[in-house]
Amino acid sequence: MISLFSSSSSKFLRRAAAAGVQCGGRRRGVLARGGREKGKAVMDNTREVEAYMDPKATVGGGVEDAYGEDRATEEQLVTPWTFSVASGYNLLRDPHHNKGLAFTEKERDAHYLRGLLPPIVVSQELQERKLMSSLRQYKVPLQRYVAMVDLQERNERLFFKLLIDNVEELLPVVYTPTVGEACQKYGSIFRRPQGLYISLKEKGKILEVLKNWPVWSVQVIVVTDGERILGLGDLGCQGMGIPVGKLALYTALGGLRPSACLPITIDVGTNNEQLLNDEFYIGLRQRRARGQEYDDLLHEFMCAVKQQYGEKVLVQFEDFANHNAFDLLTRYSKTHLVFNDDIQGTASVVLAGLVAVLKLVGGTLADHRYLFLGAGEAGTGIAELIALEMSRQTGTPIEQNREKIWLVDSKGLIVSSRLESLQHFKKPWAHDHEPVNNLLDAVQVIKPSVLIGTSGAGKTFTQDVVETMASFNEKPVILALSNPTSQSECTAEEAYTWTKGRAIFASGSPFDPVEYEGKTFVPGQANNAYIFPGLGLGLVISGAIRVHDEMLLAASEALAQQVTQENLDKGLIYPPFKSIRKISAHIAANVAAKVYELGLATRLPRPENLVKYAESCMYTPAYRCYR
Numbered sequence: 001m002i003s004l005f006s007s008s009s010s011k012f013l014r015r016a017a018a019a020g021v022q023c024g025g026r027r028r029g030v031l032a033r034g035g036r037e038k039g040k041a042v043m044d045n046t047r048e049v050e051a052y053m054d055p056k057a058t059v060g061g062g063v064e065d066a067y068g069e070d071r072a073t074e075e076q077l078v079t080p081w082t083f084s085v086a087s088g089y090n091l092l093r094d095p096h097h098n099k100g101l102a103f104t105e106k107e108r109d110a111h112y113l114r115g116l117l118p119p120i121v122v123s124q125e126l127q128e129r130k131l132m133s134s135l136r137q138y139k140v141p142l143q144r145y146v147a148m149v150d151l152q153e154r155n156e157r158l159f160f161k162l163l164i165d166n167v168e169e170l171l172p173v174v175y176t177p178t179v180g181e182a183c184q185k186y187g188s189i190f191r192r193p194q195g196l197y198i199s200l201k202e203k204g205k206i207l208e209v210l211k212n213w214p215v216w217s218v219q220v221i222v223v224t225d226g227e228r229i230l231g232l233g234d235l236g237c238q239g240m241g242i243p244v245g246k247l248a249l250y251t252a253l254g255g256l257r258p259s260a261c262l263p264i265t266i267d268v269g270t271n272n273e274q275l276l277n278d279e280f281y282i283g284l285r286q287r288r289a290r291g292q293e294y295d296d297l298l299h300e301f302m303c304a305v306k307q308q309y310g311e312k313v314l315v316q317f318e319d320f321a322n323h324n325a326f327d328l329l330t331r332y333s334k335t336h337l338v339f340n341d342d343i344q345g346t347a348s349v350v351l352a353g354l355v356a357v358l359k360l361v362g363g364t365l366a367d368h369r370y371l372f373l374g375a376g377e378a379g380t381g382i383a384e385l386i387a388l389e390m391s392r393q394t395g396t397p398i399e400q401n402r403e404k405i406w407l408v409d410s411k412g413l414i415v416s417s418r419l420e421s422l423q424h425f426k427k428p429w430a431h432d433h434e435p436v437n438n439l440l441d442a443v444q445v446i447k448p449s450v451l452i453g454t455s456g457a458g459k460t461f462t463q464d465v466v467e468t469m470a471s472f473n474e475k476p477v478i479l480a481l482s483n484p485t486s487q488s489e490c491t492a493e494e495a496y497t498w499t500k501g502r503a504i505f506a507s508g509s510p511f512d513p514v515e516y517e518g519k520t521f522v523p524g525q526a527n528n529a530y531i532f533p534g535l536g537l538g539l540v541i542s543g544a545i546r547v548h549d550e551m552l553l554a555a556s557e558a559l560a561q562q563v564t565q566e567n568l569d570k571g572l573i574y575p576p577f578k579s580i581r582k583i584s585a586h587i588a589a590n591v592a593a594k595v596y597e598l599g600l601a602t603r604l605p606r607p608e609n610l611v612k613y614a615e616s617c618m619y620t621p622a623y624r625c626y627r
């Protein structure tokens with residue numbers, strides 16, 4: 001039950017009272033952003049803060065229950081916000097509390113809903129069935145995406161219930177591949193802001209902008225500058241779909257409370273001519289700021305984030321272009337709790353898949369040869385984590401292990417004669433070899449057992465390339481990781497057909513099972529969605545203050561442990577997404593254990609059973625009762 005005067009909100013209310021806020025009064029209601037009975041405003045602005053805290057006793061209170069300190073200080077209360085009691089009409093329009101036809105008779109009486117709803121009372125399960133059936137009637141993926149956005153804006157708990165209960169069906173809708181198309185058309189489908197937009201116009205005022213977000217206890221931020229959205233390139237401000245989608249997964253897959261999640265898009269312009277000329281484009285109509293101007297804005301942002309949310313807020317960098325992604329990670333990993341999903345999250349998921357691959361093909365990580373197409377964030381990030389894990393397993397120096405890993409970029413194989421002209425993140429991969437101009441030749445000379453595509457360029461694993469892999473490997477390992485589906489280096493069908501059913505295949509975006517010569521092949525999805533929600537949960541529940549490579553290895557190890565013999569028998573190197581919440585709890589526990597071991601935890605004492613603890617912290621979307 002939650003009520004206006006629930007015990008866990010009393011601390012807040014005392015502080016609020018101290019700051020001159022009155023709330024509630026005679027009538028009942030749900031503390032909320034947006035109600036018709038406002039408390040007396042602290043200041044004159046009528047924007048309202050999410051003031052309720054999920055009481056421990058309620059169903060699925062989420063991480064906040066365990067660690068949801070009400071961080072509001074008196075100073076913070078003197079903000080542009082007031083808070084209010086949502087009841088009646090406004091309650092139905094408040095997505096955080098709305099239950100639609102599921103409001104009970106008692107709630108309808110208590111919260112002034114009589115007459116505002118048709119007489120029937122239905123269960124959340126029935127609502128879910130109805131919505132799934134109407135979603136399935138849309139044949140166009142983008143229509144399903146928009147329907148899900150509408151639901152999230154109407155009834156947040158129902159949105160997450162659908163996503164959690166139907167994860168395999170809905171992941172491709174709210175995430176890759178459909179989110180890619182949604183970003184391309186974001187200007188046309190934009191309805192309401194789902195996160196914060198910080199543009200060059202906000203320079204010097206970023207802290208104020210953060211304060212405009214109506215939640216104080218933010219635990220995870222996913223931020224992009226839209227320059228490299230999936231493999232689709234520069235989508236500018238319209239990249240917002242990505243942080244929104246990633247954070248929906250933080251909640252659905254990792255159990256972070258929705259209100260703890262903040263999507264942010266930094267808009268420094270775009271170099272995408274089509275968008276600059278598009279009358280529906282929603283971003284700054286200018287070319288990208290670079291150099292000092294860019295660095296200053298990002299620095300102001302990172303400082304403001306720490307000032308507003310403290311040092312335990314996790315900042316996930318997402319879909320930045322290579323030239324900024326590596327620098328930002330290096331610059332802020334010593335002072336902030338940051339990680340880059342494209343460099344580190346992808347690396348962690350691929351390493352887990354490779355550990356499972358070894359059970360199918362034999363040998364150790366160090367016994368294999370790896371060839372990458374693409375030497376950007378994902379390519380070099382994965383390569384480095386593989387080399388690091390080899391060192392951990394064998395005690396050999398990392399430089400020696402890097403020599404088993406080769407990368408091809410747009411100019412051919414990365415070799416030492418190219419060293420001078422290489423970007424810094426490619427240099428460790430410049431090995432001694434004759435120049436090789438293209439992927440096919442590189443496959444022929446390097447003879448890798450594992451071929452990994454991280455190029456962002458579709459259809460680059462041609463029939464020749466895949467057949468060559470199959471000519472010297474009994475079970476060629478082919479990972480086509482670029483997203484969305486249109487950018488995948490090859491399809492599942494091509495991989496299985498061209499290798500005559502011998503490939504071990506996984507891709508970044510989902511592919512349907514493939515029938516080949518009477519056998520069904522189920523491709524795995526090597527997507528960082530397996531890792532970041534559990535990693536984030538582990539960091540939050542331990543109160544981590546820094547991300548360390550060993551935590552990524554811990555996440556990877558936990559994911560690999562969740563691959564069963566039954567999965568392997570089907571050729572699957574990842575467990576199915578339908579058990580993702582259990583997987584995330586294990587990842588979180590392993591990550592948290594590492595955080596404690598490294599002395600980087602601030603949540604003390606350490607819970608004894610971290611898996612149980614992680615599970616107990618996870619948000620569940622069942623409706624709560626309002627007294």
Ligand SMILES: O=C([O-])CC(=O)C(=O)O
Pocket residue numbers: 176229230231319341342482483508527528
């Ligand atoms: O979003 C995804 O599906 C995976 C990812 O991070 C990317 O491709 O940039």
Ligand SMILES: [Mg+2]
Pocket residue numbers: 230318319341342
């Ligand atoms: Mg990404």
